[in-house]
Amino acid sequence: MAVTIKELSAACGLSISTVSKALNDYPDVSAETRELVRATAAKLGYRPSAIARGLKIGRTFNLGVLYSDDSESGFTHNYFAPILEAFKSEAERRGYDITFITHHTDHNSMTYLQHCLYRNVDGVCIVNCHFADPEVTDLLSGPLPVVTIDHMFHNRSCVESENRQGMTQLTQYILSKGHTRIAYICGDENAVTNIRRTSFLRTMQEAGLHVPQQYLIASRYHHPAAAREATAQLLSLPERPTCIIMADDYAALGGLEAIRDAGLRVPQDISVAGYDGVAILQMCRPQLTTVRQDTQRIGQAAARKLVHLIEQPRTTFQEIISIPCSLLPGGTVGPVPDQPSSI
Amino acid sequence: MAVTIKELSAACGLSISTVSKALNDYPDVSAETRELVRATAAKLGYRPSAIARGLKIGRTFNLGVLYSDDSESGFTHNYFAPILEAFKSEAERRGYDITFITHHTDHNSMTYLQHCLYRNVDGVCIVNCHFADPEVTDLLSGPLPVVTIDHMFHNRSCVESENRQGMTQLTQYILSKGHTRIAYICGDENAVTNIRRTSFLRTMQEAGLHVPQQYLIASRYHHPAAAREATAQLLSLPERPTCIIMADDYAALGGLEAIRDAGLRVPQDISVAGYDGVAILQMCRPQLTTVRQDTQRIGQAAARKLVHLIEQPRTTFQEIISIPCSLLPGGTVGPVPDQPSSI
């Protein structure tokens, strides 16, 4: 099918070894033969087979990406998809392809680690996983270079979005608009949620404000229906909040729906904020006030770090790379409405 | 690193050949040794290396995906991302991983075909490409099994979204609302655009309606700014349309913005329709009237067809698989406004 090194060597009238060395810049090959090999290789469109090469040198220039989310949204996930895109672009720029690591749920199922070894990936990036899953911890404590995103694991490199700073900034912005009764619909229980929740609570506390228990609702990430329900719950409180922070932008759509259902206007009657900074939603009206996570830099940094860990394992140290968030002041957080909320 | 067949054979006290045969269900190995091998393989977590295996048997169980769009949106593209997701899921269910085919723009750049051969993919799915690109036609006429999406190529299998039916249905729906002055902002010139445009024009013609030349604007796909400009142009016409069909949902956001800029309301003053049926936008308000393309079925059918072409090359024939679209009647197409348009 493809032209092999054997055919190339025959075309050059040289041995296989010489051809290989000419292509790999070995010193013990004359300049003219190197040129000859280079030229005929280009003419024949020769490329060394990645699998044969990989078998020999123990490197495949393939990066594993372990990504699985509850909502099965995959590439359509509006926070992780752009991260994956940035990761992929950066990896490709450095000569790596990517392979998605899964269970291969059907006939021959394998663990994540087995899949990585099976495909001989040089390293793996773990995104949005159940980090408590024993298969994931197996992989994390396995032999491969690993970079995680938004989750720290003992002695492993991690790229994290600065959720503490982001949530603090958002809360302060809302406070600056005069709000005091701010509710927060968190996502599921996990590391990111914890950081955001404590950051929110701390900022409120520093402002001398109390957050009643009913204002803090555990919901689900990336799940508009759940947010809708939680919002409806908040709206039915005797003293309802004047602003609600949603778990994420996508969930916020559900929240907005509940508010419409209740016949209220945003932001005149109640304010709403999201989290993520989903690009497409910034083009919609009302334009969501939210916190943009820098998915481009996150994905890029992860790929870069992983490649470093692979290519310079001695000199590269494990580290936590923090990528700052930025406030996107849209139109859904307004000043506090004059009239007190209804009973 | 990973346990090899050599170590496994040592652990079993058998030769490499016997172990391999035991795992591959060869008849000339006793039931008890087969069980022994199976058991120890499971205990050691042995998996044959995909690259070693691929090198020998000439199959990698890897599918190439050639995907490149002008807007560089990658995984965040809201029509192609769900197709890729469905394709990937179906491929994985059948034991295949996927590899994205690119130029590897940096140090060592190669053609698409070279990249496919370099990675030894068993087949390739081509999505959203410049099908006129010589590199793409090279690949299309190359030795590998190929499935294309939304673009027919001589003697190759293709999965296409039924744009003719979809656009006809949309136009008829708009007509049923009483509109007669309907404008269409097309995407870039390509096969899909042609089908949609002729389908639109034919439906209008069958309804006995004339479409003035100014009502047909060539714009860009997936480009809100371009749609915004085109819409502004339409709105400034002496006799402006009462309904505008946008190239796609994403572009429609730009169109809606231009309409807001002009101080008009949707759908009271003017109606708008999109195309694609982007899921997240169906949760926003106004809810876009649009045509849903069945990305799930498209991606799944493509993967299925490709795997068939690979696994049963003799009995599988080239074919065109059409996936129907469905109308999503949102809230952006209303009845024709009473008053004649301004000026």
Add this chain to the structure above:
DNA sequence: AAGCGAGTCTAAAACGATTTCGATAAATCA
């Protein structure tokens, strides 16, 4: 003239699997 280093090249052994073919032992047959 013999020896020595460069300078070039090639033969051959890997890498981890699959597969062909032959070897051995046991079992069957004449």
Add this chain to the structure above:
DNA sequence: TGATTTATCGAAATCGTTTTAGACTCGCTT
């Protein structure tokens, strides 16, 4: 009993590379 089949296993070639170790030709030194 000797020959032949049958069942089970292993040796070795192979896939397309890389890489080590060695071979050969020069020209130069002594």
